[in-house]
Amino acid sequence: MEHTPIACSHHDHDHCISDALEAARQVCLGRGVRLTDLRLQVLELIWQNHKPLGAYTLMEMLAKANTRRVAPPTVYRALDFLLEQGLIHRINVLNAFIGCPSPTTKHQSHFLICRACGIAIELNQPALSQQIIGVAQDAGFVVESQSLEVSGLCANCAGNSEHPVHEHGHQHA
Amino acid sequence: MEHTPIACSHHDHDHCISDALEAARQVCLGRGVRLTDLRLQVLELIWQNHKPLGAYTLMEMLAKANTRRVAPPTVYRALDFLLEQGLIHRINVLNAFIGCPSPTTKHQSHFLICRACGIAIELNQPALSQQIIGVAQDAGFVVESQSLEVSGLCANCAGNSEHPVHEHGHQHA
């Protein structure tokens, strides 16, 4: 039996956003790094929904919100900061970025990405991380980071959900 | 106890190349698709070593080999063909391409990528693929393709090899 990811099921997404922003504030406070207006704004835009956003899409959104031109380095620097702090992840197959729901706990980047609706569901599967580390170790390989990007159809889009279908939702499966 | 991947250990890489090209010929013959000069040339260049190559690097190599300009679409079309036939894989974290040692058997794209020497070691771990499918299934997600890219240090570069260190090697671990 499957349990539909929160990201796929009906949920109060404003709550997602406020939680994420609050978590980010705490993380930055604790680490003595500055969550500036720009960085916060980028993070907030990324959290608008559960679909990864490209840097240039973000640029346009920023330009619109601030009613002035925003150049690539501005966005990329903010993204670099957020990546370093683990507040977002990069989805390589999409050249895009998505918010991390659990920036405080060290974890690897494992995602399910729906080709139909575009959402990316972050997995939280320490056992899987461990198995990957084990496989690498057997080859004498020292793991520094993992990127697992599984493409396919999410529960909603596959007609595979036991819940009423809705736009968002997430889960640490 | 670890067994050093072939890709990391001393080996006759010419043999790798000729095996790969012969396998490619068989695959294309069997499927009734054409392994043209250009496609073969691109595949051969990709197999020069176990390091993923970018499309533009390939372009330059082609231009040099053919002593005339080669434009991006030329390379990308050849790459698209090779990807479709499963003769190469794309490494997303590097925007680069690498030869597949087992194009006949259906499998997912799982790689160990060394940040020091640049080699990419393809894993052959059906159990891992299955575990990933299982995790996805628990979330009601239908898997279509997997991309696992593990970054770190290979056995050689980590000083982790029981064999004399050498430039190449591969393995289906």
Place this chain on the structure above:
DNA sequence: GACACAAAGGTTATATAGTAACATAGTCGA
């Protein structure tokens, strides 16, 4: 407050990666 320093952001230009659209040239069966 005034200064010095560091960190963040702005600006311009450019590098790198990938594609659209259309023209030309082989391949192969009828």
Place this chain on the structure above:
DNA sequence: TCGACTATGTTACTATATAACCTTTGTGTC
């Protein structure tokens, strides 16, 4: 040898990302 199809050539362009340099802002120290 004609026509249809596939592959490649060519030009132009879009998308993604970074380098280099400058200006502003925050922060600690006097």
